[in-house]
Amino acid sequence: MQHARVLGSVVATRKIPAWHGQRLLWLQPVDRAGKPSGRKLVALDTVSAAPGQAVFFVRGREAAEAIGDSFNPADAAIVALVDRLESWSE
Amino acid sequence: MKLARVTGNVIATVKHPALAAQRLLLVEDEGADGRPNGKPRLALDRVDAGEGDRVLVLDEGNGAAQVLSRARGPVRTVIVGVVDEVESFASGGSTS
Numbered sequence: 001m002q003h004a005r006v007l008g009s010v011v012a013t014r015k016i017p018a019w020h021g022q023r024l025l026w027l028q029p030v031d032r033a034g035k036p037s038g039r040k041l042v043a044l045d046t047v048s049a050a051p052g053q054a055v056f057f058v059r060g061r062e063a064a065e066a067i068g069d070s071f072n073p074a075d076a077a078i079v080a081l082v083d084r085l086e087s088w089s090e
Numbered sequence: 091m092k093l094a095r096v097t098g099n100v101i102a103t104v105k106h107p108a109l110a111a112q113r114l115l116l117v118e119d120e121g122a123d124g125r126p127n128g129k130p131r132l133a134l135d136r137v138d139a140g141e142g143d144r145v146l147v148l149d150e151g152n153g154a155a156q157v158l159s160r161a162r163g164p165v166r167t168v169i170v171g172v173v174d175e176v177e178s179f180a181s182g183g184s185t186s
Contacts, residue, residue: 066164
């Protein structure tokens, strides 16, 4: 599960039925310092994240398990809103 | 499984039910030089790992579900061991 910042929301009226009623957000993965790291991606939102917020998301098959109908093609899903990170390194 | 360092603690009030009541830590995989690679990941802690510990991290959903003794969910990264020592047969040395 990785750290990211929410860039915005993705609006798609026509989408596969399993995603009806689901929010899709645009994410920028970030590194330890909070700087962009890696390619932007779109993820299912299960925690009502807002633009600008720090989140954790899960990649891979497990992302699809985040919503009730787990037979869906999601490859990324937001699973936590970050209140605070206590970094012990440096 | 990968060798990683525990580099931080995560406080998240709003989270998916699959993460509820779980200890969440930041871990960074070890790079080629053995130092944290600067790319933190969120992991569920099942072994009471702590600050700076060298740990064994599982990053795979099916195994995570087994370790957590439950059906599959949106969870794939779990700390499954605290490393005491790694003996390298290549260099003959050991690191901890």
